[in-house]
Structures are given as structure tokens and as C-alpha cells.
Amino acid sequence: MPSANSLIRMRDTSGLVLDLIRSGGEISRVELAGQSGLTEASISRIVRELLDGGVILETGFGLSTGGKRPTLLKVNNRSRHAVGAFLGESAVHYVLADLGGSVVATLETAGVAHSSLQDLLRRMPAELDKLIRASGVPVDSLVGVGIAAPGRRELGTIPRYDELRDFVDWDWRQIEAELAASTGLAVAVENDSTCAAIGEYWVSGASATEHFLVVNLSIGFGCGLVTGGDVYRGASSNVGEIGHMTIDWDGPQCPCGGHGCLEVLAAPARVVAQALEIDGLQGRLGLSAEKGDHWSDFERIAAAAMNGDAQAVDLVEHSARALATALVSLTNVLDLQRIVLTGPGFDVAGEIYARITREVLEARALIRNAHTFEVRLSASRHGSAALGAATLAIHQQLGGSRRSRALLGT
Numbered sequence: 001m002p003s004a005n006s007l008i009r010m011r012d013t014s015g016l017v018l019d020l021i022r023s024g025g026e027i028s029r030v031e032l033a034g035q036s037g038l039t040e041a042s043i044s045r046i047v048r049e050l051l052d053g054g055v056i057l058e059t060g061f062g063l064s065t066g067g068k069r070p071t072l073l074k075v076n077n078r079s080r081h082a083v084g085a086f087l088g089e090s091a092v093h094y095v096l097a098d099l100g101g102s103v104v105a106t107l108e109t110a111g112v113a114h115s116s117l118q119d120l121l122r123r124m125p126a127e128l129d130k131l132i133r134a135s136g137v138p139v140d141s142l143v144g145v146g147i148a149a150p151g152r153r154e155l156g157t158i159p160r161y162d163e164l165r166d167f168v169d170w171d172w173r174q175i176e177a178e179l180a181a182s183t184g185l186a187v188a189v190e191n192d193s194t195c196a197a198i199g200e201y202w203v204s205g206a207s208a209t210e211h212f213l214v215v216n217l218s219i220g221f222g223c224g225l226v227t228g229g230d231v232y233r234g235a236s237s238n239v240g241e242i243g244h245m246t247i248d249w250d251g252p253q254c255p256c257g258g259h260g261c262l263e264v265l266a267a268p269a270r271v272v273a274q275a276l277e278i279d280g281l282q283g284r285l286g287l288s289a290e291k292g293d294h295w296s297d298f299e300r301i302a303a304a305a306m307n308g309d310a311q312a313v314d315l316v317e318h319s320a321r322a323l324a325t326a327l328v329s330l331t332n333v334l335d336l337q338r339i340v341l342t343g344p345g346f347d348v349a350g351e352i353y354a355r356i357t358r359e360v361l362e363a364r365a366l367i368r369n370a371h372t373f374e375v376r377l378s379a380s381r382h383g384s385a386a387l388g389a390a391t392l393a394i395h396q397q398l399g400g401s402r403r404s405r406a407l408l409g410t
């Protein structure tokens with residue numbers, strides 16, 4: 001019997017070949033051997049397994065380089081599917097996607113605000129079943145479920161207010177284990193900002209040579225960096241903590257131990273706290289001010305800002321300037337071509353955030369003299385994290401290397 005390690009190596013090798021086929025569009029066995037460094041005999045065996053599994057197809061013949069014309073291979077996009085779910089405060093967004101990153105079906109259900117983990121785990125199997133039935137895809141083509149949620153892999157928790165409005169941590173591992181048991185599908189929780197970056201790559205049709213940053217605003221700020229066709233993961237998959245960039249080193253203390261982090265100066269909870277300090281604003285905007293209600297209060301402030309309420313505009317623009325200040329530093333450090341703002345936090349007043357970010361970057365980012373850059377509000381603020389989670393689920397279950405360039409296709 002092969003050892004666990006050799007099984008992992010076999011799986012990685014197969015995943016590498018699949019990655020190369022995905023990124024190559026159409027590719028021959030000889031080209032696969034050249035690009036992978038594997039022998040032609042190994043390539044033949046792996047390709048046969050992938051063909052037998054229906055994951056790839058033979059599509060025709062390439063140009064001859066002297067001998068017989070080579071058979072070309074491509075991924076059979078409709079052969080496998082995965083579901084991604086983004087756990088938003090005001091809605092849970094589901095996406096069912098195929099191997100090529102195309103969305104086959106979507107579903108939106110109640111958000112997780114004031115929900116207990118037990119309630120979520122009770123309703124998710126039924127919601128997944130509804131999505132899968134509506135999509136019409138064969139159940140045996142599903143390889144797994146990816147869940148995009150705030151939190152970090154290192155900690156394995158999702159910070160939340162529960163139904164009693166007490167602060168709790170949901171355990172990633174518990175969600176993975178219980179949902180896998182109740183659905184029979186492989187389940188993996190991923191950081192929502194990383195998922196959003198991958199999803200944006202797919203929905204935007206970006207090229208593999210682009211370098212861009214995706215800022216995700218849900219209950220807090222996060223970001224994902226896509227560089228050269230891959231998502232940057234750092235040493236321990238805990239990248240993207242833009243919320244803990246120092247904006248004011250002498251500012252208020254942050255739970256992370258720092259002072260004046262973007263999070264404590266500009267996150268939705270802080271915007272609400274600032275609003276409640278202004279005489280009469282709570283009543284005028286109808287803010288609840290209840291613990292755990294800051295999300296709906298933030299959306300009310302954002303809506304008032306979009307309607308031109310001067311005090312609400314000041315609050316949102318202040319938050320946007322803090323974000324833009326962080327982005328000037330990141331742009332200078334990373335030489336970015338594009339910044340995309342996504343996530344439900346930009347749903348209502350995203351245009352204000354995008355305008356302020358653009359203005360501040362155009363005035364202060366050093367790269368303005370080197371090349372053009374773009375600040376854009378995502379067209380898929382709800383769906384990008386869910387689509388990214390589905391893509392990651394497909395990739396993990398089919399054994400692709402986590403650091404492969406081809407994770408995102410080309």
C-alpha cells in the first residue's frame with residue numbers, strides 16, 4: 001500500500017498536470033512533459049486517469065513538429081462543480097460554479113446577523129440542496145463546498161455577535177466538520193478577502209500578468225493581492241490584514257495591540273460610534289445603537305451620505321480617507337495597476353469610497369508618475385467572495401498545488 005506521503009505526492013502531481021492544462025487552454029502531452037518536468041510515461045499515466053475521470057477532454061490535433069500531429073487536451077469545464085458561500089451580515093450568498101469559474105446558479109438567503117452557529121448549520125444543508133437542485137447539475141459532479149468568512153486561518157475563528165448580541169467566536173473547524181457530516185461534501189472555510197480576490201480575478205477577466213489589490217469590506221477591512229496570475233498567501237495564509245495598518249501611530253488602541261489601525265479609525269463599527277457622538281444624529285438617521293446592530297446602522301449612515309446628508313457624508317468620507325491613506329502606502333510598496341473595492345460594506349456608499357480613494361491616490365501615490373492605475377468598484381460585490389470560495393474548493397479537491405500560478409487560470 002502506498003504511504004500517505006506518496007499518496008500526497010501523486011495527488012500533487014496530478015493537480016500540477018491539471019493546472020497546466022487549465023492554464024494552457026489546449027496543450028499536448030509533450031508540452032505537458034516539458035512544462036512539468038515529469039517523464040512522458042508519467043504524463044501519459046496521469047492524462048489517462050484524468051481522461052477516464054472525465055475531468056479533461058481530447059479536443060483535436062496540434063501542429064506537427066516533424067512526426068505525428070500531437071493530440072491536444074483541455075479541461076472539461078462542466079465535469080466538476082463546487083459551491084461557494086459567503087457568510088454576509090445581511091445575506092448569505094451562494095454560488096455554484098464549474099471547473100472553469102463560470103457561475104451556473106446563485107442563491108441568496110438570510111444573513112448571519114444575530115444568528116447562532118447552530119441555526120446556520122441547521123439551515124445550510126437545506127439551502128445547499130435547494131441551490132444544487134435548481135442548478136440542474138449532477139450531484140456526483142460536486143467536489144465540495146467553500147465558505148468565505150471573516151477571520152484568519154491561523155486563529156480558525158469567525159468573530160461574531162450572536163443572537164443574544166454577545167460577542168462570540170465561531171469555530172472554522174466545527175463548521176467544516178458538521179457541514180461535511182450533514183451534506184456528505186468536503187467543506188473548507190477560507191478567509192473572505194482571499195476568496196474575494198480570487199473571485200474578482202474570475203469575474204473581471206483580468207490577465208495573468210496583472211497585479212492588483214482587492215479590498216474587501218464586510219465587518220472589517222481585508223484585502224487580497226493577485227500578482228502574476230496567483231493570489232499571494234504569505235508564509236502562513238494570513239495575508240491581507242489591511243485593517244491593522246497603522247494610519248495614526250498616536251491614535252486609539254486597537255485589540256491587535258497597535259494604535260491608530262485602519263480598523264479602529266474607519267471600520268463600520270467605528271463610523272457608527274462616531275455618528276452616535278453627534279448630537280441628534282441617532283434620531284435623525286434612525287440608528288438603533290444596540291450592541292451588535294452596527295451593520296444595519298452603518299448602512300443607514302451610508303444611505304444618508306449617498307442622499308447628501310452633510311454629517312453622514314463627513315463620516316463616510318473620513319472612513320474613506322483613512323482607507324485611502326492605507327492604500328497610498330500599499331500602492332507605493334506594491335506598484336499596483338488596479339485596486340478593486342468589493343464586499344457588502346461597499347454596497348451602499350461604495351461610490352464615495354471609490355471617489356475618495358481615487359482622489360487621494362492621484363494626489364499622493366508615487367506611481368502616478370510611472371504608469372496609469374485604476375480604482376474600481378466591483379460589479380459583483382456580493383458574489384466575488386462566494387465565487388472565489390467555490391474556485392478554491394474545486395482546486396483543493398482536485399489536488400492542485402496551493403501556490404500554483406494556474407490556480408487562477410489564464
Ligand SMILES: [Zn+2]
Pocket residue numbers: 243244245254255256257258259261263
Ligand atoms: Zn490593529
